[in-house]
Amino acid sequence: MNRFEGVKVLLTGAGSGIGRATALRLVSEGAAVFAVDLSGEGLAQTAAAALGPGRIATRVADVADEDAVVAAVRAAAGELGGIDVLVNVAGIHRTTPIDRLTVDDLQRLFTVNAVGTALFCREALPHLPDRTGVIVTIASSAASHGNPYMTAYAASKGAVLGFSLSLAAEVAHRGIRVVPISPGAVATPLVGPGLLPPELDLSYYGRIRSLFGAADPEQIAGVIAFAASRDAGYLTGAELRVDGGSHI
Ligand SMILES: NC(=O)c1ccc[n+]([C@@H]2O[C@H](COP(=O)([O-])OP(=O)(O)OC[C@H]3O[C@@H](n4cnc5c(N)ncnc54)[C@H](O)[C@@H]3O)[C@@H](O)[C@H]2O)c1
Structure with missing residues (x-):
């Protein structure tokens, strides 16, 4: 299937997890992908794993830095010769019980997850073609x-949804x-060891687990x-809520 033959895609968060799986999927279906991430090493691994018929270019940028976003979108449009599709995947996670929530947690989560998404949308929209832009x-x-324990993360993602x-x-x-x-639990480094401080009562999580287990990043990439x-x-x-029926 070459659904993305000739399609120019700007993708953030391509250095790991869901973003990497999305880059590989889109390149395999023919897309020209301009991949952005904070991690140059992550981007290099993604680029090395990408198999055509499409192609991939990479750029290190912080989605929370307005000047960097403006420059990255301009570079993407130049490199690809336009932008048809913008996919905003870059994000961070923190878990904190409410009594330990800090202004730093709130600000960082909102800045990366919500402001980063909004900035990329604002900058990319003038490039997107009428009728086919996505x-x-x-x-x-x-x-x-x-x-x-996810109040701040959930609030930042509620902002993305709204x-x-x-x-x-x-x-x-x-x-x-x-x-x-809206993915449910996906097996990526984002939710690896260290996300949940061991002193927390993890039995609360029982009610939100999917009987399908955690998704592979490729399962989210397919929906993207x-x-x-x-x-x-x-x-x-x-x-599109892709959570393996966690909230049926
Ligand atoms: N893994 C899950 O269970 C899950 C569930 C729901 C939603 N999500 C969301 O999916 C997205 C991807 O998460 P993932 O699980 O693949 O995590 P991941 O940690 O594997 O990948 C996130 C990528 O975003 C990049 N990134 C982080 N901050 C950045 C910044 N300021 N500028 C540029 N790049 C930055 C990281 O370097 C990393 O490559 C995130 O928005 C996350 O909130 C994940």
């Missing part, structure tokens, strides 16, 4: 379902689609590719 954002099932739905309404007159995707493809041409302003 923006995919990554929220989280935590945006609309309670998770213990931002995406309003943006979908704002750009619909141009025929540009905006699709927020669908949302970004012409197969999803009538899909916009609707959250």
Whole structure:
């Protein structure tokens, strides 16, 4: 399948996990991908693993740095010769019981997850073509379902979800689609050892586990590719929750 032949994709968070799997999937389907991440090493590993028929270019940038975002989007448009699809995957996670929540936690989570997404959308939109342009954002099932110790992360992802739905309404007159995707638990370094301090009562988590186990990043990448493809041409302003039935 070459669904993305000739399609130019700007992708953030491509140095690991879901973003890396998305880069590999899109390149395998023919896309030209401009991959952005804070980690040059992560980007190099992604680029080394990418198998055509598409191609990949990389750039180290901090999505939370406005000047860096402006420069990265300009570089992407120059390198690719335009931008058809923007996929915002870069994000961070912190778990903190409410009595230990800090302003630093709140600000960092909002700046990377919500402000970073908003900046990329603002900068990329003038490049996106009317009628075929697509923006995919990554929220989280935590945006609309309670998770213990995730108040700040959930709030930042709620911001991503609300931002995406309003943006979908704002750009619909141009025929540009905006699709927020909300994964449940995905097996990536983001949720590896160290995310949950051992003193926390993890029995709370029992009720939000999927009987399918955690997703592989490739399972989320497949849904991102669908949302970004012409197969999803009538899909916009609707959250796709991909959580293995955790909240049935
Ligand atoms: N893993 C999960 O269970 C899960 C669930 C729901 C949503 N998500 C979301 O999916 C997205 C990808 O997460 P993942 O699980 O693949 O994590 P990951 O840690 O494997 O990958 C995140 C990538 O984002 C990059 N990044 C972080 N801060 C950045 C910044 N300021 N500028 C540029 N790049 C930055 C990291 O370097 C990393 O390569 C995140 O937005 C995350 O919140 C993940």
